[in-house]
Structure formats: structure tokens, C-alpha cells
Amino acid sequence: MCGRFIQSTHADQLAKRFNLLAMPDLTPRYNIAPSQPVLALRMTEPGQREAMSLRWGLIPAWSSEPRTAYSTINARAETVAEKPTYRQAFRQRRCLIPADGFYEWRNVGSRKQPYCIAPVNGRPLAFAGLWDRWERDGQVVESCTILVTQANALIARIHDRMPVILDPKDEAAWLDPTITDPAVLKPLLAPCPVEWLRVWSVSTAVNTTRHDGPELMAPLQVGLDL
DNA sequence: CCAGACGTTGTT
């Protein structure tokens, strides 16, 4: 799955990578946790891409409270087109979530060892995401979820699920609001090639959400790598 | 019909 990730690329670099006209000021973040704000990209009317900040953990528009009684930080690619919580968003409110890496935990006996996974080429990845807008009594909460799929052979050493990392050539289609056919969209949600990513073990400092900095990505020097 | 869920993962 995907329960922590990194957004560290500067605004100007992101604007170039994702063809954005404007970007808000960004603070690099190395330990984004559920419930926190996430930078996401969506399509606006004249076909422009727009950056926005979304709460991580999708709150459906029909929810009575601006929260859910269950976890919506991830949506399974295999079933996202049918699930009541995600179906409308899947057809109408898809987004890209830029990421410079993510963390997964491997069970080692009774211990849990965190690993960092990041792009080999150093360029930001795009997670496939969905967003929704919740509104009651003038209170507005925009929120998102990250799609997950079967782990590729690299990630499978750690965990059996991983975020959907889109092929850059599919990013425009994922954002295109005129595409609503699951038969067209679902093939974009395959596990990414192992060649795009590298994996290494990191300190359990990442476990604590108040820790945030590039040091969280530092490789462990004690031979826990896979 | 109404009531109640609506999710993912891991573990047993």
C-alpha cells in the first residue's frame, strides 16, 4: 500500500515536469502522513492543469461528517471503478499526486523495517489519485486517495501492494475529464516497471510523523537492504 | 420497504 511518501521537488521544477503555468510556494516534505495536506494536480476547464492542496484520506461528498469511519487513504485499482466511495471520483475527479519517493514497512519477525523507494532517474513520479469535495454549512474539505495495485517484483520483496505510478505518457489521459470508460482507464493502473525504482532500508525515525527532513531518506549502513 | 454500510492491510 502507500501510507507515507515524499514531495520534495521545488515548485519551478514541478511546473516544468508537469506542464503547469503556476505553482504555489512549496515546502519540501519527506514524511507525509494520512490526514495531512498533499499537493495534487487536476485539470481545469480550459484544459489547464492546476495545482491544489488536498487532505489525504478521501471524504465522499455524501458523507455526513468531514471524516470517514474507515480508511480511505488508498483505493484498490482492481475495484475502484465499482466501490461506492470511489466510483464517481474515478469517473470525474482523477488527479496526479507528484511524489519523489515513498516508504513501505517490511515485517521482520515482530519488528517492522522501513524502506524508502525512489525514482532511479531522480525525476518526480506521478501517483494516480482521486479527489472529492465535501461541503456542509459553508465548510469545504477537498480530499484525495492514492490508488494501489499489486507490487512489482522489486517491491514484492517488502510488501505485496504498491502505489500506482503512472507512465508519463499516460498522465494526460488520467487527467482527461472526457475519458470516463473504465476499460480505457484501468489499463493505466498496472504496476510500474522495476527499472523505474530503487529501494533501500532507512531508519525507524520515519515512523514518527513529526520527523521530517531529507535525513529520513538516508540509507542504513547495517546491511538490511534486500 | 428501511437500515446500514460505504475501506485497506495484515494476521489468525
Place this chain on the structure above:
DNA sequence: GTCTGG
């Protein structure tokens, strides 16, 4: 064990 907060 389970829920909430980050």
C-alpha cells in the same frame, strides 16, 4: 484490541 491523530 481498537480508535484517533499526525
Place this chain on the structure above:
DNA sequence: CCAGACGTTGTT
């Protein structure tokens, strides 16, 4: 995802 709380009353 992990970490940390998980309760009530009365007093300051």
C-alpha cells in the same frame, strides 16, 4: 503508514 491514547471528577 505508525504512535499513542484508551476515563471521570473536581480543583486551579
Place this chain on the structure above:
DNA sequence: GTCTGG
């Protein structure tokens, strides 16, 4: 809102 279970 929409689907499932009773």
C-alpha cells in the same frame, strides 16, 4: 448518493 442485507 448508492448498494447490500434483512
